Amino acid sequence: MDCQKIVKTLKHKHFIRVPNKGNCFEDGAVIYAKEIKTNIFLLFVILKDIEIENIKALIAHFDSFSSIGEKEPEQIMFYLSIKDKKDLHYFEKYLKISDN
Known part of the structure; x- marks a missing residue:
């Protein structure tokens, strides 16, 4: 799994x-x-x-943006652990990772 492509895509998608x-x-x-x-x-x-390269994707409720990375989320509504390319398949349409 190429984490550099994923990071580049996340930055492009305004993460x-x-x-x-x-x-x-x-x-x-x-x-x-x-x-x-x-x-x-x-x-x-x-x-x-x-x-290993391990990516976790989650949708979660936090008090504020600044509490992410400091506090536990109030609620986790979705969680996926991505450990190989097969797992990443579920997010490919959303991420639209390019080869550039």
Whole structure:
């Protein structure tokens, strides 16, 4: 899985990188978030380890944008762990990852 293409696409789709300051996500995880409705956010959490690349996609309710990465979400409405290209297939239409 090419995390660089995914990150490039997220930035193009106006996702904002959020500091990971709390205990909600793994150490070293990179968080990209976009508000899709008032205080409802679509998040992509990217964890790059030596041996694996793991992406978590979730739709969650937070108090505010600034609480993402610091506090647990109020509610998780959708969660998907993407560990290989087969899992990523479900998001390809949304992400529209280009080869550029």
